[in-house]
Amino acid sequence: MNYIDVFLEALSAEKGRSKKTLESYSSDLHHADESISGGLMNATYEDIQNYLSQLSEKPSSIARKASALRGFYKFLMLEKIIKENPIANIELPKRTRNLPKFLSVEEIELLISSAGDIKNSVRLRAMIELLYASGLRVSELCELPMTAILGNKLLIHGKGAKERIVPMHERAIEALEKWISLRGDEKSKYVFPSNGKDGHITRDGFFKILKKCAVLSGIEPNRVSPHVLRHSFASHLLAGGANLRAIQTMLGHEDISTTQIYTHVLPEKLRETVQMHHPLGYKKDSEI
Numbered sequence: 001m002n003y004i005d006v007f008l009e010a011l012s013a014e015k016g017r018s019k020k021t022l023e024s025y026s027s028d029l030h031h032a033d034e035s036i037s038g039g040l041m042n043a044t045y046e047d048i049q050n051y052l053s054q055l056s057e058k059p060s061s062i063a064r065k066a067s068a069l070r071g072f073y074k075f076l077m078l079e080k081i082i083k084e085n086p087i088a089n090i091e092l093p094k095r096t097r098n099l100p101k102f103l104s105v106e107e108i109e110l111l112i113s114s115a116g117d118i119k120n121s122v123r124l125r126a127m128i129e130l131l132y133a134s135g136l137r138v139s140e141l142c143e144l145p146m147t148a149i150l151g152n153k154l155l156i157h158g159k160g161a162k163e164r165i166v167p168m169h170e171r172a173i174e175a176l177e178k179w180i181s182l183r184g185d186e187k188s189k190y191v192f193p194s195n196g197k198d199g200h201i202t203r204d205g206f207f208k209i210l211k212k213c214a215v216l217s218g219i220e221p222n223r224v225s226p227h228v229l230r231h232s233f234a235s236h237l238l239a240g241g242a243n244l245r246a247i248q249t250m251l252g253h254e255d256i257s258t259t260q261i262y263t264h265v266l267p268e269k270l271r272e273t274v275q276m277h278h279p280l281g282y283k284k285d286s287e288i
Helices: 003-015 019-035 045-053 059-078 105-117 121-134 138-142 170-182 203-217 226-239 244-251 256-265 268-277
Strands: 153-157 163-167
Touching: 003 019, 003 059, 019 059, 045 059, 105 121, 105 203, 105 226, 121 138, 121 153, 121 163, 121 170, 121 203, 121 226, 138 203, 138 226, 163 244, 203 226, 226 244, 226 256, 244 256
Parallel strands: none
Antiparallel strands: 153 163
């Protein structure tokens, strides 16, 4: 029996993991299974340790592979398929966290204004406005169904099939309504439909258009991406005094520590304010 496939099926059915996550787990586990003599089912602590130590990749990539192995063996233990966990006492590589990159408010305005110079500018403007107004992930934006629109809010199905409701401000609502009035494809369930096999604009397609928009804005293209707009949304909200917990909810972060990284990009005075007034503010900066 192929227990890797059994594990992946369980992740999909019980945890609701995304297709991309499942593909990543599958690739990492099969690579380890092929690299370790005897395969994962017969691997010892030493086998796993040697495998991880020989990987010539970034610490974050090694940590991801180790995380996949940890999840796999935890599943095998819970299902009583194995009696000992070979990765139980292995120290996982620490992930290095880069500070999020973001644009200034003025640069966001330039980007939105330049959307008018691109083909399908109404659609592009609506997408940029939504990203910046609601902090959506690019996959959530591209795959946004019409049923997600609830007046001035959006019902988002995020990672792990978790739902969250995010607000939209007036300008984003206007841009979205203008696009919907022009989108034409009444049969499509997606807000941003496409003739491609996915039925909606792809992440790569949006990424390329956004880069062109950056060029027209006079902004370095390598500074602009859908994720940078998401970071800008969070950073600007926090700088404006928004509650960190509220930002966590809107971003769909499972852990507050993921959201706390935005405190590092704030000016010192604002960071002190967050540390002073937020319920987790007693933590030292190094712990965030």
